[in-house]
Amino acid sequence: MKKIYNLDRIFNPRSVAVVGASRQEGSVGYGILKNLVAGSTFPAKHLTPFPGKIYAVNPNASEILGIKCYPSLKDISDKIDLAIIAVPAKIVPTVVKDCVDKKVGGLIIISAGFAEVKEGRALQEDVVRILKGTEIPMIGPNCLGVIRPSAKLNASFAPSMPLKGNVAFVSQSGALVDSIIDWAIEDHYGFSIVISYGNKAIIDSADLLDWLKNDVSSKAIALYIESISNGQKFMKIAKSVSKIKPIVALKGGVTSEGTKAASSHTGALSTDSRLYEAAFKQCGIIQTDSIEDLLDIAEALANQPPCKENGIAIITNGGGAGVLCADKCEQLGIKLSELSERAIKILEASGKMHPAYSRRNPLDIVGDALPERYEIAIRTLIQEPDIYGIIVIQTLQTMTNPIEDAKIVINIHKNNPDKPIICVYMGGKYSKESRYLLEQNGIPDYNDLTKAARAMHALIKRGQLLKNRLA
Amino acid sequence: MKKIYNLDRIFNPRSVAVVGASRQEGSVGYGILKNLVAGSTFPAKHLTPFPGKIYAVNPNASEILGIKCYPSLKDISDKIDLAIIAVPAKIVPTVVKDCVDKKVGGLIIISAGFAEVKEGRALQEDVVRILKGTEIPMIGPNCLGVIRPSAKLNASFAPSMPLKGNVAFVSQSGALVDSIIDWAIEDHYGFSIVISYGNKAIIDSADLLDWLKNDVSSKAIALYIESISNGQKFMKIAKSVSKIKPIVALKGGVTSEGTKAASSHTGALSTDSRLYEAAFKQCGIIQTDSIEDLLDIAEALANQPPCKENGIAIITNGGGAGVLCADKCEQLGIKLSELSERAIKILEASGKMHPAYSRRNPLDIVGDALPERYEIAIRTLIQEPDIYGIIVIQTLQTMTNPIEDAKIVINIHKNNPDKPIICVYMGGKYSKESRYLLEQNGIPDYNDLTKAARAMHALIKRGQLLKNRLA
Numbered sequence: 001m002k003k004i005y006n007l008d009r010i011f012n013p014r015s016v017a018v019v020g021a022s023r024q025e026g027s028v029g030y031g032i033l034k035n036l037v038a039g040s041t042f043p044a045k046h047l048t049p050f051p052g053k054i055y056a057v058n059p060n061a062s063e064i065l066g067i068k069c070y071p072s073l074k075d076i077s078d079k080i081d082l083a084i085i086a087v088p089a090k091i092v093p094t095v096v097k098d099c100v101d102k103k104v105g106g107l108i109i110i111s112a113g114f115a116e117v118k119e120g121r122a123l124q125e126d127v128v129r130i131l132k133g134t135e136i137p138m139i140g141p142n143c144l145g146v147i148r149p150s151a152k153l154n155a156s157f158a159p160s161m162p163l164k165g166n167v168a169f170v171s172q173s174g175a176l177v178d179s180i181i182d183w184a185i186e187d188h189y190g191f192s193i194v195i196s197y198g199n200k201a202i203i204d205s206a207d208l209l210d211w212l213k214n215d216v217s218s219k220a221i222a223l224y225i226e227s228i229s230n231g232q233k234f235m236k237i238a239k240s241v242s243k244i245k246p247i248v249a250l251k252g253g254v255t256s257e258g259t260k261a262a263s264s265h266t267g268a269l270s271t272d273s274r275l276y277e278a279a280f281k282q283c284g285i286i287q288t289d290s291i292e293d294l295l296d297i298a299e300a301l302a303n304q305p306p307c308k309e310n311g312i313a314i315i316t317n318g319g320g321a322g323v324l325c326a327d328k329c330e331q332l333g334i335k336l337s338e339l340s341e342r343a344i345k346i347l348e349a350s351g352k353m354h355p356a357y358s359r360r361n362p363l364d365i366v367g368d369a370l371p372e373r374y375e376i377a378i379r380t381l382i383q384e385p386d387i388y389g390i391i392v393i394q395t396l397q398t399m400t401n402p403i404e405d406a407k408i409v410i411n412i413h414k415n416n417p418d419k420p421i422i423c424v425y426m427g428g429k430y431s432k433e434s435r436y437l438l439e440q441n442g443i444p445d446y447n448d449l450t451k452a453a454r455a456m457h458a459l460i461k462r463g464q465l466l467k468n469r470l471a
Numbered sequence: 472m473k474k475i476y477n478l479d480r481i482f483n484p485r486s487v488a489v490v491g492a493s494r495q496e497g498s499v500g501y502g503i504l505k506n507l508v509a510g511s512t513f514p515a516k517h518l519t520p521f522p523g524k525i526y527a528v529n530p531n532a533s534e535i536l537g538i539k540c541y542p543s544l545k546d547i548s549d550k551i552d553l554a555i556i557a558v559p560a561k562i563v564p565t566v567v568k569d570c571v572d573k574k575v576g577g578l579i580i581i582s583a584g585f586a587e588v589k590e591g592r593a594l595q596e597d598v599v600r601i602l603k604g605t606e607i608p609m610i611g612p613n614c615l616g617v618i619r620p621s622a623k624l625n626a627s628f629a630p631s632m633p634l635k636g637n638v639a640f641v642s643q644s645g646a647l648v649d650s651i652i653d654w655a656i657e658d659h660y661g662f663s664i665v666i667s668y669g670n671k672a673i674i675d676s677a678d679l680l681d682w683l684k685n686d687v688s689s690k691a692i693a694l695y696i697e698s699i700s701n702g703q704k705f706m707k708i709a710k711s712v713s714k715i716k717p718i719v720a721l722k723g724g725v726t727s728e729g730t731k732a733a734s735s736h737t738g739a740l741s742t743d744s745r746l747y748e749a750a751f752k753q754c755g756i757i758q759t760d761s762i763e764d765l766l767d768i769a770e771a772l773a774n775q776p777p778c779k780e781n782g783i784a785i786i787t788n789g790g791g792a793g794v795l796c797a798d799k800c801e802q803l804g805i806k807l808s809e810l811s812e813r814a815i816k817i818l819e820a821s822g823k824m825h826p827a828y829s830r831r832n833p834l835d836i837v838g839d840a841l842p843e844r845y846e847i848a849i850r851t852l853i854q855e856p857d858i859y860g861i862i863v864i865q866t867l868q869t870m871t872n873p874i875e876d877a878k879i880v881i882n883i884h885k886n887n888p889d890k891p892i893i894c895v896y897m898g899g900k901y902s903k904e905s906r907y908l909l910e911q912n913g914i915p916d917y918n919d920l921t922k923a924a925r926a927m928h929a930l931i932k933r934g935q936l937l938k939n940r941l942a
Binding site for chain 1: 497499502512513583587588628630631642643644645646647649650651653654655656657658695697721723724725726727728729731732733760761762763788789790791792793794795797798799800801802807826827829831833835838866867868869870897898899900901902903918919920921
């Protein structure tokens with residue numbers, strides 16, 4: 001069992017030094033410093049400067065972006081919690097020695113040119129050797145860095161700061177992170193933390209899971225993994241973490257083509273995908289098979305309670321959408337509960353149902369449904385003892401009122417926090433605002449029936465997992 | 472074999488009458504008239520009034536939205552190509568008689584309350600009986616109508632007009648159409664025509680396919696179907712159409728839950744899904760299993776050439792994205808061609824490759840790839856005899872130039888129109904413009920690796936189909 005490092009000074013630093021800060025726009029060393037000073041390299045609506053102390057190390061400059069430059073780490077008199085290293089690979093060992101002498105709290109080595117290329121393997125071994133006797137944790141090398149929106153910490157060269165949220169995203173691939181952050185900004189998706197951990201020479205995914213276990217701002221963990229080096233350690237930690245909070249994982253390299261590509265990508269051997277599948281299952285990790293699913297499912301798990309039993313209801317104002325959603329549910333093994341006589345009686349008595357409403361699950365409340373009809377339907381079904389979760393579908397008709405329909409769901413969820421609700425407010429231009437409103441209030445909305453069914457499926461799996469653990 | 476109707480006067484009308492035009496905002500009869508007068512009911516950037524003649528029938532009004540009202544159809548002296556009916560169900564037979572007397576070119580019955588509800592079955596039979604001896608085609612009842620952006624014809628109560636494009640969307644469900652149009656507007660997705668055909672009392676999906684066969688503006692057909700009443704007719708027509716242009720279909724009600732829901736939705740019995748699967752395959756129809764796939768794949772088939780053989784290349788600037796895409800390709804049965812020595816030589820000789828580039832398929836040209844590196848990679852691989860299609864992935868790095876990278880793809884595709892290119896420019900905020908640019912130029916971009924692989928898979932299937940047909 002490898003030792004567990006204390007990562008607090010990396011993730012909650014009071015002082016950060018950028019070694020290799022650069023004046024050259026577009027360079028990594030410039031990007032990182034800019035991200036600390038302003039939150040992002042790309043133009044952003046709001047500046048989010050890191051509120052702690054920022055130091056720059058560059059022997060050839062006196063000042064960059066308003067930050068005084070020091071010739072070396074050792075010239076800084078203050079204590080340094082986090083040192084971010086962005087110098088050429090061959091200079092990295094020297095800088096790491098300085099970090100050890102300076103007793104920094106932790107390192108992120110951004111620089112590439114280590115074990116991912118043949119010529120860099122020895123260099124990576126050097127770095128590991130220098131740090132070996134110490135308790136200083138190091139993330140990287142060959143990574144993008146760490147971003148913590150709630151702490152206004154962009155310790156990376158990802159050019160934007162995503163919104164604050166409650167999903168922790170941990171990725172072995174750095175390039176994916178950039179794209180995902182850009183997508184997340186457009187989609188109003190928030191993160192508690194984003195960690196690109198690269199070659200994992202010292203800190204690996206298990207260490208990160210261990211730290212995230214106690215991070216209250218992270219309600220679910222999304223993991224992109226190509227390989228795990230220490231399987232025993234990973235499983236032990238993952239098992240203990242998934243008791244506390246859900247973990248969703250995407251494994252890159254599950255086919256022979258993918259495996260070959262992964263090997264050329266990180267040099268890591270990703271063995272038989274069935275091994276990973278079995279291991280994930282044993283640890284209580286929910287496995288997905290695309291980036292979209294990884295993030296969609298993490299969002300549902302972070303924001304909604306688990307579905308206690310396998311039995312849900314679908315409420316829709318569009319027959320076709322109900323049919324397609326029922327298809328997806330059955331394909332995934334989700335059971336649609338039968339509507340009780342009690343429920344039908346309440347719906348009938350309301351006097352608000354359309355004569356052609358379906359009287360069964362999926363409950364089709366018909367295209368002309370106004371908010372009050374949605375309200376009666378959802379309120380009635382969420383109180384049914386055999387219904388443990390609800391998918392609410394809204395197709396966009398002329399009389400549909402997406403915002404009011406969203407407020408109803410938000411309100412009912414507040415009063416019934418133990419049963420998950422997933423929404424599919426279909427459309428684009430005219431349903432957008434309602435989707436944001438739902439998501440701001442913790443109700444995942446997918447605008448996609450398949451995604452909604454998959455998210456509900458994950459909530460059911462999570463419910464089963466917790467039940468088995470308690471049993 | 473049922474007779475084939477001539478639908479030209481419905482889809483290319485010179486004069487349209489709205490029977491049941493209403494002054495009441497929010498009503499169906501108001502919405503349809505507004506859509507003819509202005510193109511959409513919801514506020515739109517540009518008004519697109521129908522350029523032909525518009526007539527309104529309402530015995531209790533003299534004028535609505537600037538259009539003179541007639542007490543009945545028979546009071547209009549002009550010839551009527553298309554009559555759109557939006558009166559209460561029980562009055563519909565009388566109006567249909569008027570249509571027959573008036574010798575209108577065709578009807579769309581929007582009104583609901585027919586075979587989809589028990590009480591309306593007899594009414595629907597009445598309507599069919601009245602039209603039986605005539606050659607007047609009728610779409611509906613219980614449908615949303617027809618929209619043809621290129622003709623500025625919004626003969627429906629769908630509140631918005633989508634962009635002009637080359638995908639024909641034919642849907643048995645009306646509610647789905649509204650949501651899809653709203654999504655399409657937001658996503659810049661265009662349609663040649665959108666047809667909601669409801670209860671298909673006379674005109675069914677086969678008749679529509681038959682008309683679309685010769686519609687030059689429709690390059691691919693996307694079909695949402697819950698049931699087919701005349702299987703023999705459908706298969707005969709679909710077979711002949713799919714020789715000319717690709718058809719993609721989504722069948723609602725493929726599981727027992729979905730089937731039960733479909734039966735309560737349109738009253739139609741959707742039999743065993745395997746029957747449909749086999750029938751679709753035999754007709755050369757590509758079946759998908761979600762709305763998103765239906766439209767994504769139709770877009771690829773409408774805009775890109777078929778992939779002549781099963782052998783493609785992936786070009787990426789992100790290793791992880793390449794790994795995930797290779798996984799998806801293998802799972803779908805897409806073969807990744809081996810890179811030839813010739814290709815590697817050209818790449819090396821360019822002097823533009825990063826030392827760590829992958830030298831294999833997926834071709835990882837590394838995160839710092841500038842447009843010129845993309846250009847060399849795509850140009851070299853598209854000329855390889857064993858590569859029949861390319862997926863170009865771009866993760867968003869600080870130095871990435873999405874717009875220039877898009878221009879390169881557009882340009883190379885122009886000079887190599889026989890090999891399909893599918894793009895995945897990942898991200899959101901900063902990659903959006905490049906994705907629109909690609910799509911405006913006929914290069915599908917999915918921002919999603921799974922979707923791109925599925926689209927390429929459909930292009931390979933289309934290639935195989937055409938080859939088998941020619942053999």
